[in-house]
Every structure is written in structure tokens, then in C-alpha cells.
Amino acid sequence: xxxxxxxxxxxxxxAGFLAAGTLSACSGPPRADGGDAPSDRTLTVYAxxxxxxxxxxxxxxxxxxxxxxxVELSFAGSxxxxxxxxxxxxxxxxxxADAANxxxxxxxxxxxxxxxxxxxxxxxxxxxxxxxxxxxSLADLAAExxxxxxxxxxxxxxxxxxxxxxxxxxxxxxxxxxxxxxxxLNKVITGEADAGxxxxxxxxxxxxxxxxIEFPESGDVVNVYPVSALGGSTxxxxxxxxxxxxxxxxGQKVLSDAGFAAP
Amino acid sequence: MIPRxxxxxxxxxxxxxxxxxxxLAARVDWPNFWTLISSESSVAALLLSLRTxxxxxxxxxxxxxxxxxxxxxxxxxxxxxxxxxxxVPLVLPPVxxxxxxxxxxxxxxxxxxxxEVAGIQIAFSTTAVVLAQTxxxxxxxxxxLEGALRTAGTRxxxxxxxxxARPTTVLxxxxxxxxxxxxxxxxxxxxxRCLGEFGATxxxxxxxxxxxxxxxxxxxxxxxxxxxxxxxxxxVLVAVAVLVIGFTRRSRSAL
Numbered sequence: 001x002x003x004x005x006x007x008x009x010x011x012x013x014x015a016g017f018l019a020a021g022t023l024s025a026c027s028g029p030p031r032a033d034g035g036d037a038p039s040d041r042t043l044t045v046y047a048x049x050x051x052x053x054x055x056x057x058x059x060x061x062x063x064x065x066x067x068x069x070x071v072e073l074s075f076a077g078s079x080x081x082x083x084x085x086x087x088x089x090x091x092x093x094x095x096x097a098d099a100a101n102x103x104x105x106x107x108x109x110x111x112x113x114x115x116x117x118x119x120x121x122x123x124x125x126x127x128x129x130x131x132x133x134x135x136x137s138l139a140d141l142a143a144e145x146x147x148x149x150x151x152x153x154x155x156x157x158x159x160x161x162x163x164x165x166x167x168x169x170x171x172x173x174x175x176x177x178x179x180x181x182x183x184x185l186n187k188v189i190t191g192e193a194d195a196g197x198x199x200x201x202x203x204x205x206x207x208x209x210x211x212x213i214e215f216p217e218s219g220d221v222v223n224v225y226p227v228s229a230l231g232g233s234t235x236x237x238x239x240x241x242x243x244x245x246x247x248x249x250x251g252q253k254v255l256s257d258a259g260f261a262a263p
Numbered sequence: 264m265i266p267r268x269x270x271x272x273x274x275x276x277x278x279x280x281x282x283x284x285x286x287l288a289a290r291v292d293w294p295n296f297w298t299l300i301s302s303e304s305s306v307a308a309l310l311l312s313l314r315t316x317x318x319x320x321x322x323x324x325x326x327x328x329x330x331x332x333x334x335x336x337x338x339x340x341x342x343x344x345x346x347x348x349x350x351v352p353l354v355l356p357p358v359x360x361x362x363x364x365x366x367x368x369x370x371x372x373x374x375x376x377x378x379e380v381a382g383i384q385i386a387f388s389t390t391a392v393v394l395a396q397t398x399x400x401x402x403x404x405x406x407x408l409e410g411a412l413r414t415a416g417t418r419x420x421x422x423x424x425x426x427x428a429r430p431t432t433v434l435x436x437x438x439x440x441x442x443x444x445x446x447x448x449x450x451x452x453x454x455x456r457c458l459g460e461f462g463a464t465x466x467x468x469x470x471x472x473x474x475x476x477x478x479x480x481x482x483x484x485x486x487x488x489x490x491x492x493x494x495x496x497x498x499v500l501v502a503v504a505v506l507v508i509g510f511t512r513r514s515r516s517a518l
Contacts, residue, residue: 079487147370147387152470154487175387176469177476179484187469191371192386 043238044072044090046081048097048225049182050121050201055095057254062245069238077180078156085110085230092239095227095246097121098156102226112236115226117263118246119255121199122222123160125213126188126206133194138168138215141195149184149193152177157184160221161197167220185210199223204259224263284501291498292491299495307473308481309499315389315477316457319396323404323453328446330401331408332434336417346409353402360398361466368394368467391468392475396457403452411445412438451511455504 043062047055052075059071074081074091078101085091086108094111095118096102102115127135133146141148150172151158158177165172175193178184185202187193189209203212227246229239245251252262292299299305334346352360368385369375378385385391415438423437424430439446461479468475470484478500486493 077487083486083490149469152484152487154484174471176471178470179465179480179487183465190365190369192365192369192469 041069041235041238042072043069043092043235043242044074045093045095045242046074046076046085046089046091047093047095048078048081049075049180050097050199051075051095051225053205054254054258054260058246058251061250061254062242065245066238066241071242088232090232091230092233092235093227093229093242095225097225098159098223099226100156100159102228105228105230110231112229112231112233112239115228116243116247117224118227118251119225119260120222120263121201121225121260122218123157123164123197124200124203124218125215126185126196126198126203126210127194127213128188128191129208129211131211131213132191135195135213137213138164138217139170141197142170142172144173147192147194148172148174149176149178149187149196150174151181151184151197152179155180156223157181157197157199160223163221164197164217168215168217199259200261201259222261225260287494287497287501290494292495295491296495299489299492300499302492304472304476304481305485305492305496308476308478308496311389311392311473311476312458312478315392315396316454319393319400319457320450320454322393322397323401324450327401327404327449327453328408328439331405331412332438334405335409335412349405350402352399353406357395357399357460357462357464358466361395361463364391364395364398364463364467386467387469387471387475389474392460392464392477395463395467396460399460399463400453400456403456404449407445407449407452408442411442411449414445415441447511451507455507458500458503458507 045055045059055073055075059073063069063071076084078097081094082096082101082104085094085105094102094105096115102111105111106115125135125138125141127133135141135146140146150161153159153162157180161172176187178187181198181202184193184196185198185206188196188198189206200212203210227243229236229243233239256262300309330349334342334349365372365386367373367375368378368391370379370384370386375385385394419437419441420433423433428436459479460477461483464475464477465480465483470476470480476484478496482493482496482500485496
């Protein structure tokens, strides 16, 4: 490349950087339009993946009761959602699968008000139909030759698994520590795992693809789900109304039908 | 001479790649960098990644070189279909590859059931990681080598053969040395792809420290509780990738 060409490249690169700077300046404030028209409002709700079916129902009921309001749901692992919210993702309501993730948002001052607990979930043993490995209790999961799959301790269901281990005085040697409760459930459904520890609601949602086995130690480890309106919401009243809809008798019924316990 | 507008667009393209990497580097908690990347789980993940990627790349070479030769030189009905199928993992989301592998080598899979009877269990083992990596990386080797073989042509092979060289001698002494640069870049691409493999591994192999939790899986998991460690480990992965690519460029230009 000759001298002229090199200068040209440097110039183009500089222009590119400038362009990038301008773009990022534009995207500074989280949401420019407020959606002022009351006839056409969108409420964005971030909810833990385990709430998918229940929150779809609650959102549909909410839309039916609020004219011109549409609820946009975003489901993912609670910590994924928290990371997005911390990076400025525009949302009005957040429902977490555990208190720890809600606390992260509280610590960053991103909540409007105090979170309210709206549901509780406990662990259950899931086995493939027919229970080929003959699992009957929590102690059976500690067997050496059993293909046990659990959540990694870093995620909420894995933290609950560790507490169940302590409560039952057993020590597991899983063949895999998965990223999410859905991954554990899939390993059981496909028959790769002889047993897995998942939430009661997951067993219920999987229908006859898995069998659930209750164990007494699960009562010692209850995962509580908090919900809160977010400080960045441009429509705080509507956000608060959605929170109340979750806590209302109708909302609670949807949750209990799916297997959630009262907090 | 490059037109101005080409240089401009090229700069935008370069930024698209470089800017996120720079942002990553800017996010690293440098004072604690060493502590973050030298934790027991991180080191186990890095070593597992390097080990499995090396074995997978070797496996890619063993089966990929013959495959590329057949695709470049052989003529039979269905070769175009075969080529398309072999290259499918290039465009397939890795998670789909993982599901496909599960239904092949899983305990209830196509081959898995027979393997299980023979006392071999692939799921949840390091073998599963190697299989997943080989599956996604093989097309990179095949496509690079096949292209090189076509460019090289068969003139020298024919001459060697008329001078009395046996087919295997021609292959080892004439064909492969001629496509050495293509083979090398294919190998490096495969290794890099193995190193970055995530979707097929997490779907098919599971995730357990020292057994199946490679560096990308460790990064994904650390993100849950320790984003600083995830960022630091990401940078390690970037550094390894840059080193590998830089190494090949140097050895290629030395040719």
C-alpha cells in the first residue's frame, strides 16, 4: 500500500470510530418514546423461565382487563435477565426465581418500591417413565452407578440442590451439573439421565414425559419468587397494577394450578 | 488501488469485530485478573478445552483428509449431495448438532443402545465432548482442504504416477505437500472451532468440572455468579484464539 492509501485507511478508520461514537451517544437514554397515548401502551415484563406458562396466562388476563394495553413478556434465566436490566434494558416489571437475583437489582437501585413474594417452589426427583433405575428416595440419588443430573451450584436450582443435600445428609456425585433446570429436565426426558432434581412445577409441566418422586427433605428448601416494578419504567402505575395482578387471587390461582405453592 | 468507499466499508467491518473485543478488554478487572483466571475450576476448564480440542483436531485430520480427497477427486453419483451433507454442520446451529448427536450416541440413540449393551457410555464423558467438537469442526478442515486440492489440480499427481509412483506415494510426497498451506489453515480453523464449541457440548455432553465443562461452558456458568471471572476467562479464550491464528499466519508466510 502506498502512503496515500495508508492515510486513506487511517482516515476511514477515524471516521468509523466517530460514527460509532455518535451512534452510542444516540442510544444513551434507555427509552426515548414514552408511549403517551393511553389507547396503545406496551408493558414489558421480564420473568424467570420457570414462570413461562403461568405468566403467559396472567398477561393474557391482564390484557383482557386493560383496554389498549399489550404485555410483552421476556423469559430467561433470572441472572440473565438481571444482567440485561443492569445494562439498561427497558422493562417495567421483573419477576425473579429467587431472592438473590432480585437483591442484585435492589443493590443497584433499579427497583421501584419493595419486591413482593408471590410464589414458592420446591424440588422434586424426576425420572424417565417407568423409573428404570428404581429410584425411591433422596438417598438413592447418592448411588455410585446412577446417572444423576442436577443444576450447577451457581444457578438457583443448584443452590437449592446443595441445601437439599445438606438437609438429607447425603452427598451426590452427579454425572453432569447443568446450567438450568430445563437442561436437567431434558436430560431426564431423553433418558440420558436416570434421575434429576427439578422443581415440582417442571415435573407438572412435563406431563407424562417424566415421573415425579416426592421426598420429605424438599420441605426444608423452599425457593421463593419475588416480583417488583422497575425504577426505569415510564408507566409506573401500570407496572404496579401488573404486580398486583400477580398477587391477586386470580393470579395466585393460575400459579397454584401450575404447581406453585403460596410464598 | 482500493476505491475510497471500499476502505470506508472495510473500516466499519473491522470495527464491528474489533470494538466488542476492545469493550471486553476494557471490562476486565485487571488488578484481579490473575486470581480470576487461576481458580481451580478455570484451570481445569482451560486444560480440558486444550486437551479435547487437540484430540478433536487430530480426529478431524484423520477422517477429514481422506474425505476432502474423495470430494475433490472422486466422481460418483451423489457426490454433490455428500458434499452438501458433510458441510451441513457449518450452517447448523450447534445446539441442533448436539440434539442430533444425542439421538445417535445417547443411551437411547441409534448407536447408543448397542454401545450401552457393550458397556460403553458416551453421554456425560469426555468422549462426548470430543465427538461434539469433531462434528462441528470437521467441515472447516474439509472445505479448506478441498478448495486447496482443486486449486492445485492433478497435473503433478499425474506426472508422478506416470513416473511409476504408487497412489499412496503420490498422495504423501506430491499431493499433500502441494496443499500444505490449505491443510494448515484448515487445521487451525478446526482447532479454533473446537476451542469455541459450546452449543453441541452443552446439549450432548453435559457439564461437569474436569470431565465435560470446557472453557466456553465455564464462562457461561461463571456469568451466573461471577461476571468478572467470566469476562477474564473470555479474554483468555480470545488471547488463545489470536495466538493460534497469529502462529499460522507466521508459519504460512515463512513458506
